[in-house]
Amino acid sequence: MEIVKRNGLEFLTSDKIDAIHGFTLRHGGVSQGDFSSLNMGLRRGDNPFNAIKNIEKCADALMLDKEKLTLTYQLHTAKVHFLTPEDIGKGFCREWGEGVDGIVTDMKNVPLLCYSADCVPTLLYDKKRGMIGAVHGGWRGTKDNIIANAVDVMIEHGAKVEDICAFIGPAIGICCYEVSEDVGEQFAGEYESLVIKKDNGKYMLDLKSITASQLMEKGVLRENIENCCICTSCRNDMFFSHRAQKGRSGLLGGFIQMI
Numbered sequence: 001m002e003i004v005k006r007n008g009l010e011f012l013t014s015d016k017i018d019a020i021h022g023f024t025l026r027h028g029g030v031s032q033g034d035f036s037s038l039n040m041g042l043r044r045g046d047n048p049f050n051a052i053k054n055i056e057k058c059a060d061a062l063m064l065d066k067e068k069l070t071l072t073y074q075l076h077t078a079k080v081h082f083l084t085p086e087d088i089g090k091g092f093c094r095e096w097g098e099g100v101d102g103i104v105t106d107m108k109n110v111p112l113l114c115y116s117a118d119c120v121p122t123l124l125y126d127k128k129r130g131m132i133g134a135v136h137g138g139w140r141g142t143k144d145n146i147i148a149n150a151v152d153v154m155i156e157h158g159a160k161v162e163d164i165c166a167f168i169g170p171a172i173g174i175c176c177y178e179v180s181e182d183v184g185e186q187f188a189g190e191y192e193s194l195v196i197k198k199d200n201g202k203y204m205l206d207l208k209s210i211t212a213s214q215l216m217e218k219g220v221l222r223e224n225i226e227n228c229c230i231c232t233s234c235r236n237d238m239f240f241s242h243r244a245q246k247g248r249s250g251l252l253g254g255f256i257q258m259i
């Protein structure tokens with residue numbers, strides 16, 4: 001994992017992903033206040049024109065085909081959609097009309113973008129088949145195993161599980177992600193080592209490692225997975241954090257495109 005600079009913007013990248021990709025940091029955008037400054041969220045209370053400007057700025061810096069930018073429409077579903085040419089531009093220029101928290105494509109020059117602030121953004125790539133994915137998983141999507149759905153969609157379209165590489169991006173860590181007893185118990189049985197029960201009955205959850213564990217359960221190789229060690233809440237100076245900013249924050253973006 002390393003931070004690379006492109007046109008004055010910083011992106012977190014992984015050598016596991018051999019396509020154009022990167023997770024955005026907070027700085028270098030045009031948004032103000034709580035959204036300062038590189039907010040990718042179009043529906044977070046920021047001026048949407050600023051968010052659009054930020055997204056286009058990132059697309060330019062990464063030399064992506066911004067006319068074809070296609071975004072998830074994240075409603076905490078576990079739905080993953082394999083893009084058809086008719087879907088190009090959805091989530092950005094056009095509406096999806098329903099929640100699609102994960103998108104996968106084998107089309108070249110079609111940049112994908114998922115976004116988050118504490119939830120887990122994951123980029124997927126099968127270089128041999130030529131297929132990429134961008135997936136958002138909060139606790140609901142992770143409980144419903146959206147990442148396994150994404151792997152299934154890739155396999156259905158010809159990817160091989162042993163060729164799939166994953167970069168799990170910056171998200172809230174077990175250090176800061178306290179959830180209610182009700183939520184914690186939904187993970188405690190299956191992911192015992194990635195959940196800590198506190199004396200007050202609440203739980204601390206390691207959503208990123210649960211995502212990595214779900215990928216490995218599907219057969220993705222451990223050596224093909226990079227799990228970002230940075231906690232967005234601890235490092236609110238670098239990344240937006242919904243929790244650290246008490247619900248008023250921008251969103252980071254996870255971009256990926258094949259050429």
Ligand SMILES: [Zn+2]
Nearest residue numbers: 175176231234
């Ligand atoms: Zn933390």
